Structures are given as C-alpha cells and as structure tokens.
Amino acid sequence: MRERLHPEEIQADGAGFLPSLAIDTVIFGFHEGQLKILLLEYKNTNWLALPGGFVRETENLNDAARRVLAERTSLQGIYLEQFYTFGDLDRYDPTPLRAIMSAHGLNYSDHHWLLRRFVSVGYYALVDFTKAVPVPDLLADRCDWYDLANLPPLMQDHQKIVQKALDTLRIELDRKLIGFNLLSETFTMADLQRLYETILGQKLHRSGFQRKMLSLEILERLDKQYSGGAHKAPYLYRFAFDKKPE
Amino acid sequence: MRERLHPEEIQADGAGFLPSLAIDTVIFGFHEGQLKILLLEYKNTNWLALPGGFVRETENLNDAARRVLAERTSLQGIYLEQFYTFGDLDRYDPTPLRAIMSAHGLNYSDHHWLLRRFVSVGYYALVDFTKAVPVPDLLADRCDWYDLANLPPLMQDHQKIVQKALDTLRIELDRKLIGFNLLSETFTMADLQRLYETILGQKLHRSGFQRKMLSLEILERLDKQYSGGAHKAPYLYRFAFDKKPE
DNA sequence: TCAAAAGTGTTTAGTCTACACCCATGA
DNA sequence: TCATGGGTGTAGACTAAACACTTTTGA
Numbered sequence: 001m002r003e004r005l006h007p008e009e010i011q012a013d014g015a016g017f018l019p020s021l022a023i024d025t026v027i028f029g030f031h032e033g034q035l036k037i038l039l040l041e042y043k044n045t046n047w048l049a050l051p052g053g054f055v056r057e058t059e060n061l062n063d064a065a066r067r068v069l070a071e072r073t074s075l076q077g078i079y080l081e082q083f084y085t086f087g088d089l090d091r092y093d094p095t096p097l098r099a100i101m102s103a104h105g106l107n108y109s110d111h112h113w114l115l116r117r118f119v120s121v122g123y124y125a126l127v128d129f130t131k132a133v134p135v136p137d138l139l140a141d142r143c144d145w146y147d148l149a150n151l152p153p154l155m156q157d158h159q160k161i162v163q164k165a166l167d168t169l170r171i172e173l174d175r176k177l178i179g180f181n182l183l184s185e186t187f188t189m190a191d192l193q194r195l196y197e198t199i200l201g202q203k204l205h206r207s208g209f210q211r212k213m214l215s216l217e218i219l220e221r222l223d224k225q226y227s228g229g230a231h232k233a234p235y236l237y238r239f240a241f242d243k244k245p246e
Numbered sequence: 247m248r249e250r251l252h253p254e255e256i257q258a259d260g261a262g263f264l265p266s267l268a269i270d271t272v273i274f275g276f277h278e279g280q281l282k283i284l285l286l287e288y289k290n291t292n293w294l295a296l297p298g299g300f301v302r303e304t305e306n307l308n309d310a311a312r313r314v315l316a317e318r319t320s321l322q323g324i325y326l327e328q329f330y331t332f333g334d335l336d337r338y339d340p341t342p343l344r345a346i347m348s349a350h351g352l353n354y355s356d357h358h359w360l361l362r363r364f365v366s367v368g369y370y371a372l373v374d375f376t377k378a379v380p381v382p383d384l385l386a387d388r389c390d391w392y393d394l395a396n397l398p399p400l401m402q403d404h405q406k407i408v409q410k411a412l413d414t415l416r417i418e419l420d421r422k423l424i425g426f427n428l429l430s431e432t433f434t435m436a437d438l439q440r441l442y443e444t445i446l447g448q449k450l451h452r453s454g455f456q457r458k459m460l461s462l463e464i465l466e467r468l469d470k471q472y473s474g475g476a477h478k479a480p481y482l483y484r485f486a487f488d489k490k491p492e
Numbered sequence: 493t494c495a496a497a498a499g500t501g502t503t504t505a506g507t508c509t510a511c512a513c514c515c516a517t518g519a
Numbered sequence: 520t521c522a523t524g525g526g527t528g529t530a531g532a533c534t535a536a537a538c539a540c541t542t543t544t545g546a
Binding site: 189206211229232234 | 521522523524525526527528
C-alpha cells in the first residue's frame with residue numbers, strides 16, 4: 001500500500017512523472033504548546049528539507065499531495081490544502097541535491113531530471129501529532145518534528161515556503177475553523193486556546209475565546225476531565241463535523 | 247516588445263518552455279455595472295477559452311503570467327494574483343485543441359506537446375476596462391470581453407477556473423482593497439459601491455458603505471463632478487496608494 | 493419649487509473587551 | 520479552607536445597520 005520513491009525511479013529519466021513539476025508539503029503538528037513541522041534530514045549531509053514528491057502522469061495533482069502526506073505520516077484523511085505555487089528561477093539550485101545524490105554514491109550528469117528546474121506546488125497539512133508516525137523517504141535517513149519557532153536552516157527556498165504556509169494558515173484559521181485538525185479528537189477549551197495563541201502568535205482573552213468558540217456551535221461538550229489538578233475539572237470538547245459543514 | 251506564440255513555437259516540441267505546465271489568467275474588467283472577463287475565440291471553432299500561455303525555461307512563473315497578461319491587454323503594471331493550481335487528470339482532454347489546430351490546417355501527432363496533459367497555474371488580474379486593448383493570440387481570431395453574469399460555455403475546465411477566481415476575489419475584496427484596480431483613476435462613491443455590489447452579488451447600504459470606505463483613509467477626495475443630472479453633484483475620489491500600503 | 497442623488501447625523505442593535513464573580517477540585 | 524483553573528455574568532467600548540434629515544443640482 002505504501003508507495004515510496006524507488007531507486008529505479010531515481011535513476012530513470014523521470015519517466016512516469018510529470019516533468020518540471022514538484023510538490024512540497026508543510027506538515028503542521030502541535031505538541032506541548034509548540035507548533036511543529038515535519039522535516040527530512042538527508043543522509044550524510046546536514047540538509048533539512050520539506051517532505052516532497054512528484055506527480056505521476058496518471059494521478060491528480062491533489063492526490064499526489066495526499067500520497068506524499070500519507071507516505072511521510074502514515075496517516076489518511078488528513079486536512080490538506082494547496083496554498084501557493086512557487087516558480088521563481090532562483091529556486092533552481094542543484095547544489096544540495098547533487099550533494100545528496102553523491103552521498104548516496106550516485107553521480108549523475110548535470111542533465112539528470114532531479115537536477116533540472118522545478119516549479120513546486122505547496123500544500124500544508126494539519127495532523128494530530130500523537131497519531132503521526134514520521135517515515136523518512138529513500139534519500140533521507142530521518143524524518144522528525146521540528147519546532148517552528150526555532151527552525152534550522154532549510155534547503156533551497158523551503159524557509160520561504162514554510163513562511164507562506166504559516167501566513168495562509170493564520171488567515172484561514174477563523175474563516176475555515178481548521179485549528180481543530182491539529183488536536184486529538186477530544187480536547188479542553190484551554191488546549192484549543194493555546195493552539196490558537198501559538199498559531200497566531202498572540203495572547204487571546206480567556207473568556208472571550210470561550211464564548212466565541214461556543215457561539216460557533218460546532219463544539220460538542222462531553223464529560224468533564226478529572227485531571228487530578230487541584231481545581232475545577234474542565235469539560236472535554238469534540239469538534240462536531242456535522243454541525244456546521246464548511 | 248510584444249511577445250506572442252510564434253508558429254515555430256507551436257510546431258516545435260515545446261522547446262524553450264517548461265513541459266506539462268501552463269498558465270491561465272482570468273482577467274476581470276468592470277463596465278456599465280457588469281463584471282466582465284476577457285475570453286479568446288478560436289478560429290473556425292466556437293471554442294471560448296481563457297487567455298493562457300506557457301512558462302519559458304528562463305522565466306519566473308509570475309513573470310510568465312505578467313507576460314501573458316500584457317500580451318492580451320497591452321497593459322503593464324496591472325494587479326495580478328496567483329490563486330490556485332489546477333491539476334486534475336480530467337483537465338486533460340485534447341479534443342478541443344486538436345480541433346483548433348486542425349482549423350489552422352495543422353495536423354499533429356497525438357504526442358504533440360500541446361496535446362499532452364497540463365497542470366495549469368491560475369492567476370486573476372484586475373484591469374481598467376477603459377484602458378485595456380484586447381489582442382487575440384495566434385490561435386485565436388478574437389479576444390473580447392464577456393459578461394461574467396452570462397458566460398457562454400468555456401473550453402475544458404475553464405468554467406471552474408473562473409468560478410474559483412471569483413470566489414477568491416470575493417474573499418480578498420475587503421482584506422486587500424483590490425476593488426479599486428477595476429476602476430478608472432477617479433470615480434464616484436456610487437461607482438465604487440456598484441462595483442462592490444456586483445462582485446459580491448448583493449446590495450450594500452449606501453450610507454454605511456460610504457462611511458466604511460472613508461474610514462479606511464485610503465480615498466482622496468477631489469473636486470465635484472457636475473454630471474448634468476438634476477441632483478447634487480458627487481465628489482470624485484482617487485485611490486491613494488501611498489496612504490495605506492497593503 | 494420639485495425630484496433625485498449625495499452627503500452626513502442619529503438611533504439602535506450587535507459584538508468585543510475587560511474585569512468580576514462563582515464553581516469545582518485536590519492538597 | 521485555600522489556591523488554582525474553569526465557566527459564566529456584566530458593564531463599557533467599539534462597530535455596524537437602518538433610517539432620517541439636509542444639501543445640491545437641473546428641469
């Protein structure tokens with residue numbers, strides 16, 4: 001079921017894939033008050049990059065993005081949104097990829113399809129941190145979460161892609177009620193508020209936030225959660241998909 | 247200065263352009279209370295299509311869109327925004343293009359690059375209707391404005407592209423103050439309101455609209471316009487770019 | 493002086509902010 | 520019973536909607 005980039009695909013002339021077109025995904029997670037994204041670390045280099053992939057000739061663009069997402073997180077049915085297509089010429093810098101390929105003991109000609117210019121369609125995904133199982137791709141030896149607030153340098157223009165994804169996420173946050181996709185199925189109002197504050201980068205008023213969220217009428221109140229803390233137990237909530245479809 | 251698709255480019259194997267990648271532009275204009283878009287009519291067929299083009303190998307994606315826009319409207323420095331990239335498999339229907347090429351007396355093999363699958367990056371542009379000079383491309387014999395409210399059937403998925411462009415325009419309308427790009431340099435408050443009402447598809451309250459626009463502090467009030475009507479003359483306004491940059 | 497359109501004032505309703513208060517809970 | 524976090528109440532500020540009133544213009 002799981003499909004990966006196979007060696008023969010790397011060596012071939014890109015056959016079976018649409019040429020000059022790539023996909024990059026910014027996969028957001030939320031854990032311990034921190035927004036995180038999934039990054040790949042390439043073998044024998046210090047290059048960090050966004051999970052990406054290519055579009056099969058017989059595959060919808062959006063399906064290709066879903067496939068990339070599923071390959072890296074082992075998750076299906078995740079919130080995924082296309083946000084921008086990056087096509088500047090200065091994206092085209094074969095140096096890192098050549099180094100990565102060398103690290104694999106592969107030395108291709110400068111005309112290898114992976115070294116040519118790509119236009120890349122950017123997607124962002126919102127996943128439940130506790131459910132995702134990061135899986136490296138063939139060229140990488142690690143796939144891990146990194147704090148968005150403290151990102152290491154990224155390959156090519158991936159820093160710019162992350163920034164644009166975050167900008168889009170902030171704008172869409174209240175318009176599309178997408179924040180819930182970053183939490184477990186049940187959560188407290190405080191969890192939700194911490195998430196919103198982290199994404200937006202600003203404090204929100206507790207009582208106002210609660211009222212606003214409840215007024216949307218998309219939250220289902222469940223039993224209280226007895227956390228063991230010396231204070232009133234908070235209610236748990238669940239996002240009720242059916243109550244107000246987008 | 248003006249660059250067009252030359253015959254040798256059509257006949258060649260797409261050399262010089264990024265393969266499998268296209269650009270489609272939804273060019274909005276506003277005239278006599280109607281939102282309009284520019285469409286191309288192909289020779290000897292009844293096919294109508296959005297102005298489009300391809301990306302040169304040595305050209306930024308956004309520059310390619312600007313080039314396409316300039317070629318069709320003879321305008322520079324126009325508001326242009328990328329809004330979505332369309333990559334479904336069912337976009338791929340070579341029938342219309344084959345018919346168009348036949349109408350030109352050209353009979354190419356099924357492997358001609360124009361007949362292969364394309365992923366298309368969608369842009370929308372907002373132009374001053376009175377300034378644009380529609381210019382057909384090589385394959386078309388007409389380039390004209392059509393009422394958005396009464397569109398004829400379009401080629402391939404162009405109807406869907408137009409709809410998505412309009413959806414985006416509506417969402418961005420107040421967030422980015424982009425409506426002004428559709429009017430002449432000076433306009434009355436009534437002009438502006440009619441434009442907003444047309445884009446949003448709903449009536450707005452006159453006094454509230456006026457106050458809201460003025461409160462943005464981006465409109466510069468000029469002399470009154472004596473229209474000859476038997477009523478109070480309206481002020482002319484100008485959009486003051488410098489007052490509140492985006 | 494009248495009708496029509498433009499500009500502004502005013503009343504009202506709704507929403508958001510800030511603070512306050514009470515409740516539940518385990519130490 | 521105390522401290523702490525959770526839930527709701529409420530007064531004031533701000534914003535938006537609806538309506539009314541005045542002004543300007545040419546017939």
